Amino acid sequence: MSDSQPHDIQTYLSVRSQLKSLSTYRATGKIVLHSSLIDALARTSYSPWFFYSVDKPKEILDLGFQVGQNKAEAGTISSPNTSVILENAKPSSFGRGSETVYDPEYRKGLEIPAEEITFPNQKSFEDLKDLLTTEVSRKLFDKQTGIKLRLELYKLAVYEEGGHFDWHMDTTHGDDHHATALLFLGSDWEGGDLKLKHGGYEFAQREWIQKEEEEEFVTEDGNVMPVHLIGFYTDVEHKVEPVTKGTRIVLQFDVRVDSDPGSKGKSDSYESTYTWGALDNARVITASLAVHRNQKALDDVAQIIEQRLSESPEQRQISDDDSDDVNSDDANSDDVEYIGFPLRHLYRLASIRPEYLKGVDAMLYEHFTTSQEFKDKFNVKLRPIVLVEETDYEGNWNTGPFFWIFESGNLARKNLKRKRGDEEPPVNESDAAAERSDYIDDEKTQFHLIQGCSLQVIESEHYIEYTGNEAQLGNGKYFGGAMFVSMKKSSI
Numbered sequence: 455m456s457d458s459q460p461h462d463i464q465t466y467l468s469v470r471s472q473l474k475s476l477s478t479y480r481a482t483g484k485i486v487l488h489s490s491l492i493d494a495l496a497r498t499s500y501s502p503w504f505f506y507s508v509d510k511p512k513e514i515l516d517l518g519f520q521v522g523q524n525k526a527e528a529g530t531i532s533s534p535n536t537s538v539i540l541e542n543a544k545p546s547s548f549g550r551g552s553e554t555v556y557d558p559e560y561r562k563g564l565e566i567p568a569e570e571i572t573f574p575n576q577k578s579f580e581d582l583k584d585l586l587t588t589e590v591s592r593k594l595f596d597k598q599t600g601i602k603l604r605l606e607l608y609k610l611a612v613y614e615e616g617g618h619f620d621w622h623m624d625t626t627h628g629d630d631h632h633a634t635a636l637l638f639l640g641s642d643w644e645g646g647d648l649k650l651k652h653g654g655y656e657f658a659q660r661e662w663i664q665k666e667e668e669e670e671f672v673t674e675d676g677n678v679m680p681v682h683l684i685g686f687y688t689d690v691e692h693k694v695e696p697v698t699k700g701t702r703i704v705l706q707f708d709v710r711v712d713s714d715p716g717s718k719g720k721s722d723s724y725e726s727t728y729t730w731g732a733l734d735n736a737r738v739i740t741a742s743l744a745v746h747r748n749q750k751a752l753d754d755v756a757q758i759i760e761q762r763l764s765e766s767p768e769q770r771q772i773s774d775d776d777s778d779d780v781n782s783d784d785a786n787s788d789d790v791e792y793i794g795f796p797l798r799h800l801y802r803l804a805s806i807r808p809e810y811l812k813g814v815d816a817m818l819y820e821h822f823t824t825s826q827e828f829k830d831k832f833n834v835k836l837r838p839i840v841l842v843e844e845t846d847y848e849g850n851w852n853t854g855p856f857f858w859i860f861e862s863g864n865l866a867r868k869n870l871k872r873k874r875g876d877e878e879p880p881v882n883e884s885d886a887a888a889e890r891s892d893y894i895d896d897e898k899t900q901f902h903l904i905q906g907c908s909l910q911v912i913e914s915e916h917y918i919e920y921t922g923n924e925a926q927l928g929n930g931k932y933f934g935g936a937m938f939v940s941m942k943k944s945s946i
């Protein structure tokens with residue numbers, strides 16, 4: 455391998471030019487937009503934390519609150535009254551084994567419990583919680599699975615100069631308590647960096663804030679911190695570095711999960727009411743590298759795939775009949791040999807290989823190929839793909855998205871160079887047979903489109919009506935990597 459890799463953009467440009475010839479030769483496979491597999495894939499991992507800058511709306515930033523039994527006015531979210539808050543706060547203790555101890559070496563901070571915090575404007579407080587809940591469910595939980603979250607104010611924490619809290623995990627306050635959300639109020643402080651640690655990854659609050667400032671999401675105002683939210687799962691270790699100046703004030707919320715999402719098993723659907731943009735909606739620009747492993751979801755994914763691939767066409771017909779969503783005249787549903795789905799990180803064309811997989815992609819690949827239960831059952835292949843949406847000659851987006859698979863090898867290369875009407879290229883038959891056996895037949899592939907994958911736009915054209923020349927078909931094309939799973943012949 456050469457160490458002078460092409461720049462990403464060159465890779466995409468070359469992908470694009472290869473595409474033009476490729477498209478005339480390859481059949482196309484259809485994409486499933488809703489399925490239990492998509493839901494399970496979405497649950498396999500999340501970044502265990504997130505940062506969100508709360509720079510609007512004004513009603514929330516200006517929301518006032520009171521503290522203490524006498525309900526002293528404590529300022530607002532963006533401008534808290536430090537002295538009133540300090541007057542009403544008590545030293546924080548923490549759990550050590552079965553004991554609750556006060557040890558300023560380990561933790562030095564003050565707090566006001568939720569019972570002593572009031573928001574006279576109840577409606578705006580609910581709006582604030584809704585806003586925070588939306589962010590938490592977006593970033594830490596799969597909003598598609600219909601999980602309902604509830605934020606419960608736990609306390610207000612105050613750290614003065616010298617205040618700190620060493621590495622710890624938060625005590626959970628119930629079986630439904632799955633994450634912590636910290637709302638940092640707009641007070642004046644330095645130091646006091648919140649550090650987070652999980653699965654070998656570490657994150658620091660100050661780095662996030664600086665990044666946001668560079669991107670000009672945040673207005674600088676002396677040392678006053680922008681109001682922001684940090685959320686993390688309860689199994690994330692964290693610490694507060696010593697505050698070097700000013701007062702650090704935080705509202706801490708418990709994130710509770712309504713354990714009955716009322717989820718009924720979803721059957722696969724190509725979506726009868728498809729509207730254009732499914733692919734663009736599935737796309738994220740950058741996927742976070744840090745992952746939180748969800749073993750149950752990994753097992754669910756593998757089991758659903760196994761079940762799908764070992765069903766006979768008759769069985770599949772029966773389960774499809776349960777659903778009115780399924781496009782019944784689709785050939786795919788009769789003969790499924792491969793289940794495919796996009797990778798969630800973006801790779802260069804040449805890097806779509808097991809050894810380069812990142813984060814959740816690596817985790818899934820490893821689960822399929824090395825776990826005791828599945829390694830003898832599954833064959834897993836990685837391929838570059840292009841996902842396509844296009845209009846018909848009338849400009850209607852009515853066919854639903856579909857995909858192309860890139861194959862490498864001599865046969866594929868020769869095919870790529872072929873122009874329409876050229877003869878079949880001469881090939882070494884045994885090589886060709888080996889290569890063909892490695893081909894993924896897209897007509898026998900069911901491709902499940904997950905949300906939040908890293909797909910690169912390589913073409914996007916609006917439909918232009920026929921005006922003497924040919925009509926220009928509207929289309930969107932997206933490049934990415936994909937994983938394809940089939941059953942090992944011996945295990946069927």
Ligand SMILES: O=C(O)CCC(=O)C(=O)O
Pocket residue numbers: 611619624636648692693694704706
């Ligand atoms: O204030 C913070 O940033 C975190 C405080 C904390 O970890 C806690 O009180 O458990």
Ligand SMILES: [Fe+2]
Pocket residue numbers: 622623624692
């Ligand atoms: Fe904590």
